[in-house]
Amino acid sequence: MSNDQFREFLREVLPSMGYSWRRFERRNIRRRVRSRMESLQIHEMARYARLVIADAGERAVLDSLLRLTITRFFRNSWLWSELAELISEAAVRLESGETLNIWSAGCAGGEEPFSLAMLMDDLARSGLLKRSWTILATDTDRASLERAHTGTYRWGSVREVPRHLLHRWFSEDDGVWSLSGEVRDLVTFREHDILTMEPPGRFHLVFLRNSVLTYNVEEVQRRALESVRSCLITPGYLIIGRTEKMPEGVGFEEVEKCIYRKRE
Numbered sequence: 001m002s003n004d005q006f007r008e009f010l011r012e013v014l015p016s017m018g019y020s021w022r023r024f025e026r027r028n029i030r031r032r033v034r035s036r037m038e039s040l041q042i043h044e045m046a047r048y049a050r051l052v053i054a055d056a057g058e059r060a061v062l063d064s065l066l067r068l069t070i071t072r073f074f075r076n077s078w079l080w081s082e083l084a085e086l087i088s089e090a091a092v093r094l095e096s097g098e099t100l101n102i103w104s105a106g107c108a109g110g111e112e113p114f115s116l117a118m119l120m121d122d123l124a125r126s127g128l129l130k131r132s133w134t135i136l137a138t139d140t141d142r143a144s145l146e147r148a149h150t151g152t153y154r155w156g157s158v159r160e161v162p163r164h165l166l167h168r169w170f171s172e173d174d175g176v177w178s179l180s181g182e183v184r185d186l187v188t189f190r191e192h193d194i195l196t197m198e199p200p201g202r203f204h205l206v207f208l209r210n211s212v213l214t215y216n217v218e219e220v221q222r223r224a225l226e227s228v229r230s231c232l233i234t235p236g237y238l239i240i241g242r243t244e245k246m247p248e249g250v251g252f253e254e255v256e257k258c259i260y261r262k263r264e
């Protein structure tokens with residue numbers, strides 16, 4: 001398949017699946033689609049496009065091929081000191097006995113929620129977080145959830161972990177970095193689709209980074225944001241990715257770069 005044929009395929013098929021097609025002009029996605037076509041013994045892109053359009057089962061297969069799960073611990077390192085402040089302040093505002101609940105939606109292999117767990121534990125140790133807290137991490141991708149369960153990572157994933165946390169919580173063996181069970185126990189993982197399922201609880205803070213707001217069309221983004229907004233306890237906060245843009249009129253106001261507060 002040529003570049004042009006692949007681009008034409010993406011442009012024809014992906015918007016109807018709710019995706020922003022340009023985000024998928026990538027070699028790894030092209031490789032996955034080509035291998036799927038080979039397994040079906042389909043040699044023309046146009047024929048595969050017709051199959052996807054006509055067959056819901058094949059659309060589901062293609063949907064799974066479009067999952068991009070690359071991430072790392074403490075992604076956008078500058079953000080985490082802002083988050084530390086936000087979390088300590090949010091905890092202070094809780095009623096006595098109330099728990100601070102956080103949701104990492106689209107958590108991939110656990111890098112984001114585990115970063116958060118290490119940050120929260122650090123805050124608690126330094127007396128800046130005196131409330132109990134929970135972290136729920138969800139994703140649609142089972143392979144990623146299994147990766148999170150093993151808690152093992154390569155250097156590329158852990159290279160931005162602050163050194164005192166890296167030494168406290170990871171052990172390294174032959175290039176594999178294993179996260180301590182003590183941190184893994186601080187996060188609950190669950191399979192969940194942000195776009196088709198009810199939010200899995202009520203939260204003070206939701207992370208929706210580098211998933212729907214990057215890969216889906218605006219109409220789908222708005223639906224996801226409405227759902228997130230409905231599960232945020234006022235004043236609740238939403239964290240989005242560095243390159244992501246909040247659509248107009250969805251009921252959030254910017255507090256800092258990447259950090260939004262739910263409007264009353």
Ligand SMILES: C[S@@+](CC[C@H](N)C(=O)[O-])C[C@H]1O[C@@H](n2cnc3c(N)ncnc32)[C@H](O)[C@@H]1O
Pocket residue numbers: 067068069070071072075105106107108109112138139140141144192193194195196208209210211212241
């Ligand atoms: C690139 S990773 C981002 C991980 C992390 N949030 C970050 O910012 O580094 C995107 C993740 O979102 C997940 N995802 C995409 N669409 C989703 C949906 N509708 N529901 C739940 N998870 C989704 C993907 O499976 C993938 O693991």
